[in-house]
Amino acid sequence: MEVVIIETPSLGDRSYLVHDGAAALVVDPQRDLDRILDAAEAAGVEITHIAETHLHNDYVSGGLALARRVGARYLHAAAEDLAFDHDPVVGGDIVEVGDLRVEVLATPGHTLHHLSYIVRDEDGPPAAFTGGSLLLGSVGRTDLVDAVPTDELTRAQFHSAHRIVSLLPDDACVYPTHGFGSFCSSAKSTGESDGTVGTEKKVNVAFTAASEDDFVEQLISGLSAHPAYYAHMAPLNAAGPQPIDLSPPAPVDPAELARRIHRGEWVVDLRQRRAFAGDHVVGTIGIELADPFATYLGWLIPWGTAVTLLADTEDEIAEAQRQLVRVGIDRPSGAADGGPDAYGEGHDRAGYAAVEFGQVPKMVEEDDTFVLDVRREDEWDEGHIAGAVHVPMHELLSRFDDVPAGRALVHCASGFRASIAASLLHRAGRDVVLIDDAYDNAADAGVSIDD
Structure with missing residues (x-):
């Protein structure tokens, strides 16, 4: 068994390509499928199965689009009310992916119908793909499902974490989706984790807490604000996200830029923050194109508001688009590059220290x-x-x-x-x-x- 990690540092998440050298399972894919398809091509494998651990709250899934594109089986919790065809699975189900044996495990807590997947082969220790359940040193937060009391889900999370490790040897590896800077993670660990079950037993809050009640108190007391755009993610994922379009946005000239600013649209300057502070077009908003870009734009912008992107280069516009589609902002209404001397011609300019x-x-x-x-x-x-x-x-x-x-x-x-x-x-x-x-x-x- 080989595990290829596909990082999305802008969201603090990971997707996985798990394969036996011929057939592959993809766990919790992001929407920009080219990264996953490139990984499969590099490994020389065919993607036959795609598995979601849960209806994601922090990003729009690429699972449905990937399944349709490559003709793979799409595994999702049977209890979820989904508006598209999929392969419903429940805890206890076994799925064969080439020479790999995939065991479905019900692990409620992060969401009510959360699943984990334990993958085994004939060689070496198993691997656990735990989504938002057991994270490295922590667990997924339990306050994102409004219809279910947080206390109830937190207790479920405690038992799910213990259930996972009870089924695995100490040398088994844990591969969570969240927890690398994601707002879906919760309480901090007591030490560093090397990603094995044996270490998790020593440092993870689910096992270092004195009791279930102590765990619940620690986790709930440590919950902080999470991005407002999360409210839109699970409904989009349940409805069935469509394929993305990363072609360049429509170009915007200085006159049209002025009209958009006047209308109160969000015209977002992607340049480095000191560059924006020193000189920018009046009426624009500075959000530096860095790892947290999409998280904070999605958190702040009134949902559905048109957004125009400004940057120095076309490549920066393209990277911003890639980040934004992951949080459901599918198409900028336009873009301009070349810096403020180009798109800001004729505009008032300003700055601050x-x-x-x-x-x-x-x-x-x-x-x-x-x-x-x-x-x-x-x-x-x-x-x-x-x-x-x-x-x-x-x-x-x-x-x-x-x-x-x-x-x-x-x-x-x-x-x-x-x-x-x-x-x-x-x-x-x-x-x-x-x-x-x-x-x-x-x-x-x-x-x-x-x-």
Whole structure:
């Protein structure tokens, strides 16, 4: 058995191609199928089966499109109400994929009908594909299914984790879908995991908690805000996502760009955050094209709002499209490249300062200047700058009135979220300065911290 890992760092997720040298199973595929098809071609295998561990809340699945494209069987939990043809499976079912034996295991918790898949062959230890159930050092969060109480799902998650390890030897490998920066993960582990069952027993919160009740308390108390776009993912996945179109968006000239900005559409500049802060077209929003790009655009944008992408290069537009289709934003309404000197011809331009924490102590002594912390509530509770105003970034659009008048020095943990918040405030006519620095540097820079 060979396992090929297909990383999606922008979402903190992994898909898997599992094969015996001839036939292959794909677990939890993303929508940009070329990565999976290229992996199968490189391995010289035929994809005969595709398995979903659950109806995903953080991305739109590529499973249906892949199954139709290659003619594979599409395994999904029989209990799910799905609007498309598939192979319904339940815990206890056995599926043969070439020389591989795939055992279906019911593992509710992350979702009510969650499944895991234990894959065995004649050589070596088995592999467990655990989706959002047993993660590396942790488990999937249990508060994403509104119709089922979180406490009930958390207890189910505890028992599912124990069920998985009870069926496997210590040298078996665990291959979760979530947990590599995904908002679908929950409580932190007590140590590093090498991905084997034996290590998980030592470090995973599901096994280090003193009791089931202690596990439930730890997990629920540690749940933080999750992206608003999650509400749209499971319905899209249940309806049957269509194939994606990654062809270039329609080009937008400066005159049309002005009309879109005037209409209040989201015109998103993908350039590096300091470049945006220094110079940008008035009315645009800066969201740097980095790993968290699609997560935060999807979190903030009013769902269904037209989005136009601006960048220096066509390749950056293409990468942004690839990230966006994964969260259900299928087609930008247009795009322009060449930088602001090209698409911004005839437009008003503006900018604001970007500083590091070493400059903050002197700046806050000035009149009408304050620090605005846009981190999540749990981050604020762990420690924050003395006297700072706190408005989490994901609440900012509905809480502009909670931001005092004056000059806001905007910070987060790294500068990425602060840059988005600063651009939104600046677009609204506020006076802002971006603190483009790691929060961990604040105390050493002489900034007073309240624990």
